[in-house]
Amino acid sequence: MTTLLEIKAAIDRLSPREYAELMAMLHPATDDDWDRQIAADAAAGRLDHLVAEARADIAAGHCRPLEDLLAEDGDAATEAGQ
Numbered sequence: 001m002t003t004l005l006e007i008k009a010a011i012d013r014l015s016p017r018e019y020a021e022l023m024a025m026l027h028p029a030t031d032d033d034w035d036r037q038i039a040a041d042a043a044a045g046r047l048d049h050l051v052a053e054a055r056a057d058i059a060a061g062h063c064r065p066l067e068d069l070l071a072e073d074g075d076a077a078t079e080a081g082q
Contacts, residue, residue, distance in 0.1 A: 015073050 014022065024031055041047050057063050 017073060
């Protein structure tokens with residue numbers, strides 16, 4: 001990678017998992033701040049409506065196991081030659 005344009009193009013081709021890893025590496029303090037904010041919001045009950053919505057989606061069959069999604073991500077990376 002020799003140019004900013006090439007770096008940006010490479011970032012655009014990352015899988016969601018790879019992108020998250022890159023962001024965590026580039027901004028580790030941000031992750032800590034985010035974790036503290038989420039913990040405070042959860043303790044204060046500000047996320048309860050999201051938990052209820054997620055549980056309703058699961059009960060209605062609108063969700064797939066995480067393992068299935070990760071396997072698909074791995075399959076796509078293999079097919080792309082990564």
